[in-house]
Amino acid sequence: MTGQATSSRFSPGAVVGINEAMIVELVHGFYAAVRADPLLGPIFHREIGDGWDAHLAKLCDFWSSVLLMTGRFAGSPMAAHTALPDITPAHFVAWLALFRQTAERLCPPDAAALFVARSEMIARSLQLGIAARRGELPALHRPG
Numbered sequence: 025m026t027g028q029a030t031s032s033r034f035s036p037g038a039v040v041g042i043n044e045a046m047i048v049e050l051v052h053g054f055y056a057a058v059r060a061d062p063l064l065g066p067i068f069h070r071e072i073g074d075g076w077d078a079h080l081a082k083l084c085d086f087w088s089s090v091l092l093m094t095g096r097f098a099g100s101p102m103a104a105h106t107a108l109p110d111i112t113p114a115h116f117v118a119w120l121a122l123f124r125q126t127a128e129r130l131c132p133p134d135a136a137a138l139f140v141a142r143s144e145m146i147a148r149s150l151q152l153g154i155a156a157r158r159g160e161l162p163a164l165h166r167p168g
Contacts (some may be wrong), residue, residue, distance in 0.1 A: 037091030040134040047087045050139065052082055055124040063118045067110065088144055106157040110122045116147045 037043075055076075058064045070077050082099060089097035105111060123143045127136040155161050 034136060035093040037135070039151070040138050041132055042091050042135045042138065044084075044088060044092070045067055046131060046135060050062065050127060051083045051087060051129050053130050054123055055080060057085070057122050058119070061118060061122060064115060064122070067108065067115070071108070101146070102141060102150065102153045106154050111154060113151065116151055119146060131135055138149055
């Protein structure tokens with residue numbers, strides 16, 4: 025057995041029944057909704073163009089790495105998101121709402137809850153990175 029398969033067996037996703045097929049279904053279902061969304065769709069269409077097959081495969085690798093610890097993802101989500109000048113908190117609110125709806129529709133409750141919890145953590149991290157890149161983080165004040 026490879027180290028990859030062993031780590032997957034003890035991953036947080038596997039504990040709640042997440043598998044590769046579920047990840048594929050969620051990613052494809054979610055991004056179908058994103059593409060149709062009036063706020064999110066135009067940004068994704070502009071950035072991805074005709075490269076949806078490759079993008080969806082990369083996102084499946086991302087979620088497999090996050091929840092099944094497969095280590096398949098190679099990329100820099102922070103760099104990709106900080107390079108987009110027009111992303112606002114409203115985009116993250118819409119993205120998270122669609123993600124939650126899709127996860128709750130397609131996944132068993134424990135799996136949906138884990139997907140949603142991780143998506144919220146990732147969204148917070150990306151928003152902090154974007155704010156830092158734009159110089160929008162509040163100044164830190166040291167006492168006394």
